[in-house]
Amino acid sequence: MGKSLKAAVIGTGVISKQHLSFLDSSDHSELVGVCDLSAAAAKYAAETFHAGQAFTDYQAMLAETKPDVVHILTPPNTHQKLVTDCLNAQAHVICEKPITPTYEDFKTLWQLAQEKNLHLIENHNYRFNEAILNIEDMVKDGTLGEVQEVEVRVALGYREAGGRFADRNLPNPVHKLPAGVVHDVITHMAYLLLRFMPEVDRVAAAWSNHGGGDLFKYDDLDAILLNGQQHARLRFTCYTKPECFTLFVRGSRGYAETDLFQPYLRTVIPRAGGEQLSPLINHFVNGWDLMGSSVKNFRNKVMQRTPYEGLHRLLDQTYAAILQNQPMPVSFEDMDKTNRLIETLLAEENRV
Amino acid sequence: MKLLVTGASGFLGKYVVAEAVRQGYAVKAVVRPATDASSLAWANHPAVELVRLDLRQGRGIAEALSNVDCVIHMAAVKGGDFYDRFAGTVLTTENLLGAMTTAAVKKLVATSTFSVYDYFTPPANRVIDEAFPIESEPEYRDAYAQTKLIQEDMMREWGDTNDATVILIRPGMIYGREALWNACHGADFGSKWLLIGPNALIPVTYVENCAEAIVLSVGSAAAAGEVINVVDDNLPTRRQFTKALVKRTENPPQVIPLPWGMMRGVSSLAWFVNQQLLQGKARLPGLLIPASLDARLKPFRYTNAKAKTTLNWTPRYTLETALDRSVSDQCLLSDMLAKAPANPTLEPVAQG
Structure with missing residues (x-):
């Protein structure tokens, strides 16, 4: 196992399952804490996804576990304060969308992240x-x-x-x-x-x-x-x-x-058969691909693979980028343009 | 004595409120803020105070508990995904218990379920009583069983920590006007009803019988700190129950009997394939997960001896009478209230 980052999670609602399952299985991370206002919810998440500790006070979690990365998965109206406190605790932040209710709030958080020389990522999983x-x-x-x-x-x-x-x-x-x-x-x-x-x-x-x-x-x-x-x-x-x-x-x-x-992916493009045969080839190729997608989607449904497949890919790339000091897969420009x-x-x- | 009843507008809850009034209690009936109370015959009864609260948040619960001597807790969620059920069953209980501590209410009657038992490990045809083993591998069970197991643990821990009295009532499959065809006597396939294991007993309790047992536990000194299973007398087989239902259903489904051994074999095969070829990752329907199938349909025997002796309870309605009441036009809640004393007293006027 290579070097890993200490990760903590705030909020254990529906989306937390996707983040926690990544953290539970990734070689890039060690899940040191899970926090929720509900002690029962924090305990359940910590036990299910093998977190080091369960907390109901995120400040206590930040102080005790000193995470490298915090995932903020709470309702959007809480993000501003939580992101600010996590950045002030010297943790990189991965925040669920929308990162803030307004563009101005986002800029304030980004400014703080820059001052602290920390990464701030909004979840752009799809x-x-x-x-x-x-x-x-x-x-x-x-x-x-x-x-x-x-x-x-x-x-x-x-x-x-x-x-x-x-x-x-x-x-x-x-x-x-x-x-x-x-x-x-x-x-x-x-x-x-x-x-x-x-x-x-x-x-x-x-x-x-x-x-x-x-x-x-x-x-x-x-x-x-x-x-x-x-x-x-x-x-x-x-x-x-x-x-x-x-x-x-x-x-x-x-x-x-x-x-x-x-x-599924349907593409209608120029094919090797030239202008005359391309429509026909597109029909056959797309028909074949559609059948393949149907089988794959059925398999994914049975095997519990969800449309959140992109989230694990994003998180994996984010952790790797932090460890290797590489550019983030979701850049400031991406987030800035999105919120604008x-x-x-x-x-x-x-x-x- | 004043009771606070949670989940008061639910399938069981509305009968429990009526029964509590019939037994002479004053009741604070907790319903959710948006609940339409017009169909609740007791909503304007002088012994009932309607309290509008959502227990998924803590606000207002402690205030509602003022002057309350005992809580009958029935609020739970049976639909939605795991997180909906967790919020509706576990978080509600956590908030309620916290408020009970604040308000110094020291008595709790909680409705649990037969679903908390381990049906997979014990051999078939054993008698299920209160000493029957509890599920120790909930990850193989459905979200309802998982959340009810967490809920039971929380309530026991709260009782121990607060030196409070907790009575756990575990009803079998409750049937009544709003729920007649149920998961414990087969599976619904559109116009077909798969009657699995027709000769096995079905652990049913009619909703009015069950409500009476629950309310009796409030005034029973012998019930303090106990777990009590509630099923009716003379339990029918699945075939008998289904036959009685068909007789009273206008357009009954076509009933297709399926021997228990055959269904269990199919389920075991599906489980084996999932574990051996798919690393256990495939999401199978409950009938194809042996632990879930056993919980619904494995043949066992049942006893209500403890409920009868501890609560001095005898199920008032037989299967035939209960089903006749269920399909009648009579307002059952009004019928129960008609037998109530004119004014609630501080002490119960009836104990069975």
Whole structure:
């Protein structure tokens, strides 16, 4: 076993399982502490994922375990204070999305991280999913040509009775964020769009609360973004089925699409058969690939591999980069642009 | 004596509140803030005070416990993923116990479950009583069993630490108007009902019988600190139970009997393949996990001797009468309340 970093986790909610399972199995990390306001939850997480100690006071955990890296997995409205305290305790921070409710808050945290010479990473996990990496490769090697259009579409049943976000008894803290429940996924949507259209010069965003009521601030987003002649669309809805997280990238030579929830990769590009045979070859190749994806998705479902595959890849690269003093897989520029884009989408002057 | 009943609007809870009123207790009935109480016949009864709280957060619980002598804790979550169940069962209990310490309430009657027993290791046809072994490998059991095991541990530890009285009631499969076809007598496959192990006894208790036993435990000196299993008299076989249900169901499913040995063989084979070829990583349905299958359907015998002697309880309704009540148009809660004393007294007026 090579050199490893001491890791600690604050927050043991749903997403913690993905972080903790990585930390439990990685050679790059040693899980020294888990903290939650609930002693029972902290104890359960510590026992299940073999953490050194369970805490209910994160300051005590920072003081006693002196972690190199802290994963902050609590509700977004708590991030500002927790990230600040962890950086002041000389720990690198990996923080769940959205890192802060506003761009200004993010800049404050980034400034502190710079002053402390520490790394601050916002979780951009889907960027590291296999299908997204494949599409990035096709853009880089020119297979798709110049990117002309990008569409990121998310459909989630957040309004469904019994769901976490529809619970009126104990409203989820995400409702208080500037974009309401859309803020739960807007970071993912923004960074994916920016991978393929790095600049945006015009935005028109329609934020709606189609379902009404006072619990949800918004339940729908339809935004058009332009950069010169490049067009992009961000679409979030609670009203279509099945749930999906699709990405379309259309270039001057061809296009690629995937759904991160049921991964497949469909590419319509010039083939070796030339202009006449390419449509036919695309049909057969994509049909074959789709069948392969169906088998793979069934296998992944049985084997409990989830759309969070990119998170383990991101964390692995992050720990390796810290150990080897290499650039982070999610850079300041990535986070800065992402949070700035979210701010732009929410700005009153860009609303329709 | 005043009782605080959690989970008061739940399947069992609403009968427990009615039964507590019938036995002469004053009741603070805890329901979640958004609960529609209009169908709860006791909501406006003079002996009942409706308290709107979500136990997943600690706020307001200690205040609700003022002037309370005993808590009957039934709040739990049976749906959702592990984290929903953990929040709804473990965190609620943790918050309740903390508030009970603050409010110096020293008596707790808690509804646990038969699911905490180890059905995998002991041989079939043993008698399940209160000394039956508890599950020691919960990782192979479903989230419900896992969270209820954690909950029991917490309550015992709280009792020991606070020198308080904890009575653990473990009901078998509770049936009633809202839950007739259940996991302990087979498996639902759309229009088909797989009747697994038709000749085995089914550990059922009718909801009104169970509610009576729970409330009786409050006033029973002999029950203090005890674990008490609750099942009805003259337990039916699965075949008999199913036949009685079919007779009372308008469009019953087609019942397909399947010998226990055959189902267990299929389950063992699936488990063997998973362990040997897939390193145990495949997520199998509960019927194909022997520990889960055994917990639902392995043939055992059952006794309610301790409940009858300790609580001076005799199940009021036979299977036939209970099912007739369940499918009738009668308001069962109103029927229970009609037998209540005009005014609650400080002491119970009835003990069985």
